[in-house]
Amino acid sequence: MRPSLTEQVQQIWRYRELLRELFIAWVKLRHAGSVLGLLWTLLNPVFFIATYWLVFTRIIRVDVADYPLFMIPGFLAWNFSVVAVTNAAEAILNAKDLISRVAFPRVILVIASVMVPFLDFLAAFTVYAVILILTGTGVSPAILSLPVVLVAQMFLTVGAGLVLATVAVYFRDTIRLIQVFATLLFFATPILYPLTMIPESLRPYAWLNPMTPVVTLYQRVLYEQQWVEPSVLFITLALGLAALGAGLKVFGHFEHSFAEIA
Amino acid sequence: MITCTNLSKKFHWYDRPVSLKASFARLFRTPAKSAEWYVLKDLQLKIKAGERIAIVGRNGGGKTTLLKILAGIYAPTTGTVSIEARRMLALIELGAGFYSDLTGRENIRLNWALNGLRRAELKGCLDAIIDFSGVRQFLDTPLKYYSAGMRSRLAFSIAIHADPDLLILDEVLAVGDAAFQEQCYNRINLLCKSGTTLLLVSHNMADIQRMCSRAIWLQDGGLQADGEVQETVRRYLSAKRS
Numbered sequence: 316m317r318p319s320l321t322e323q324v325q326q327i328w329r330y331r332e333l334l335r336e337l338f339i340a341w342v343k344l345r346h347a348g349s350v351l352g353l354l355w356t357l358l359n360p361v362f363f364i365a366t367y368w369l370v371f372t373r374i375i376r377v378d379v380a381d382y383p384l385f386m387i388p389g390f391l392a393w394n395f396s397v398v399a400v401t402n403a404a405e406a407i408l409n410a411k412d413l414i415s416r417v418a419f420p421r422v423i424l425v426i427a428s429v430m431v432p433f434l435d436f437l438a439a440f441t442v443y444a445v446i447l448i449l450t451g452t453g454v455s456p457a458i459l460s461l462p463v464v465l466v467a468q469m470f471l472t473v474g475a476g477l478v479l480a481t482v483a484v485y486f487r488d489t490i491r492l493i494q495v496f497a498t499l500l501f502f503a504t505p506i507l508y509p510l511t512m513i514p515e516s517l518r519p520y521a522w523l524n525p526m527t528p529v530v531t532l533y534q535r536v537l538y539e540q541q542w543v544e545p546s547v548l549f550i551t552l553a554l555g556l557a558a559l560g561a562g563l564k565v566f567g568h569f570e571h572s573f574a575e576i577a
Numbered sequence: 578m579i580t581c582t583n584l585s586k587k588f589h590w591y592d593r594p595v596s597l598k599a600s601f602a603r604l605f606r607t608p609a610k611s612a613e614w615y616v617l618k619d620l621q622l623k624i625k626a627g628e629r630i631a632i633v634g635r636n637g638g639g640k641t642t643l644l645k646i647l648a649g650i651y652a653p654t655t656g657t658v659s660i661e662a663r664r665m666l667a668l669i670e671l672g673a674g675f676y677s678d679l680t681g682r683e684n685i686r687l688n689w690a691l692n693g694l695r696r697a698e699l700k701g702c703l704d705a706i707i708d709f710s711g712v713r714q715f716l717d718t719p720l721k722y723y724s725a726g727m728r729s730r731l732a733f734s735i736a737i738h739a740d741p742d743l744l745i746l747d748e749v750l751a752v753g754d755a756a757f758q759e760q761c762y763n764r765i766n767l768l769c770k771s772g773t774t775l776l777l778v779s780h781n782m783a784d785i786q787r788m789c790s791r792a793i794w795l796q797d798g799g800l801q802a803d804g805e806v807q808e809t810v811r812r813y814l815s816a817k818r819s
Binding site for chain 2: 333348415417
């Protein structure tokens with residue numbers, strides 16, 4: 316009755332067209348009745364980056380060279396993961412009418428709910444890259460290691476989303492707890508400050524936070540414009556895969572009763 | 578085609594802590610009252626390919642639960658279900674999975690995928706779906722402007738054009754006007770003639786006698802009767818009167 320990992324992956328593949336349709340539908344639904352519609356996906360990051368740029372170059376001065384350029388990529392990456400995980404945690408509960416009437420792999424709901432904020436994340440990064448080029452900073456060839464980081468983060472986020480979606484079915488406070496915990500974790504992650512600002516004695520603990528490697532890799536590639544060692548990329552990817560596998564396992568173990576309980 | 582062996586489904590109701598506060602509170606008092614009951618109990622059922630079967634019984638008799646287990650929505654508590662179908666299509670409720678802010682066309686595409694069907698296949702029968710449902714001129718209108726009848730026609734149209742060899746219908750025929758109902762009967766008959774197995778839950782005995790050859794009467798989670806449709810319906814109706 317409990318599906319194996321291989322069976323789960325096969326199911327996802329078999330329902331890939333549902334994933335696509337659900338993603339399109341949800342993006343459309345989000346913009347239903349909006350005048351500017353999909354354009355908001357680009358406008359949001361433009362306003363967001365402009366505001367932070369203004370604040371951190373004119374008002375708040377931080378002792379980091381080109382602070383906005385340092386802070387924005389980590390911030391965008393963080394934002395994606397938190398929004399995606401929150402969406403994912405709500406995905407099963409929001410679709411309870413659907414899952415009690417139609418049989419399809421529920422995992423598709425979680426993946427689709429991560430893909431919607433992923434679109435925003437990609438749009439935001441495009442805006443950021445345009446700004447890098449316009450300000451003359453440019454991008455280095457190190458950007459080629461970015462897809463690996465992106466995939467690792469996606470795996471990590473879907474894995475966490477699967478676990479939290481499962482927990483949320485049985486325990487509705489989960490969504491609230493995510494919000495509280497996310498605020499806490501935000502300041503514990505080197506997003507607003509570089510990793511080196513953490514006292515040396517505490518620094519090893521920072522790596523216990525799964526978002527630390529993700530955020531610092533974005534900073535390294537986009538701000539420091541340095542290549543990432545392949546071994547580091549590999550470990551990050553392996554961590555992401557482990558999170559995804561664990562998420563699928565937990566989700567698959569409880570999935571069969573979602574239609575009765577949600 | 579379908580074999581249920583010792584199939585049981587137990588539902589729980591218990592004072593589940595739905596919040597942090599409640600779960601803490603539960604630590605300090607006696608376990609909350611809980612209840613469990615069998616909706617289906619040790620059910621044995623064999624259905625051959627091509628049979629047209631009606632399921633009758635009072636509310637709470639386990640009809641929908643049985644269909645949901647067969648459709649793969651619920652998992653059995655104990656016992657096994659084996660289904661050998663090339664393509665099963667279950668309409669547990671018309672319009673399940675429709676989004677009212679999406680247009681008719683968008684909903685067709687989404688619903689098609691929800692049933693695990695390929696988009697390449699939709700291309701071949703999209704026109705047939707639209708014609709059968711009779712909503713062509715509203716195809717690019719959001720579904721929220723559709724009448725209940727129009728929605729049901731669309732949902733039904735999608736299901737029967739998916740070419741299922743096992744069709745499961747839960748109380749969904751009582752929709753649409755007389756003309757559309759007639760259209761549906763004809764279409765289902767056509768499917769059955771080509772070998773599709775039909776499983777139908779309905780409270781409309783005329784529908785049942787018209788479309789099915791075998792009827793199953795479910796009561797208190799067990800088979801009260803199983804056999805030729807006229808005889809089973811007669812027994813069910815006379816039991817209801819007494």
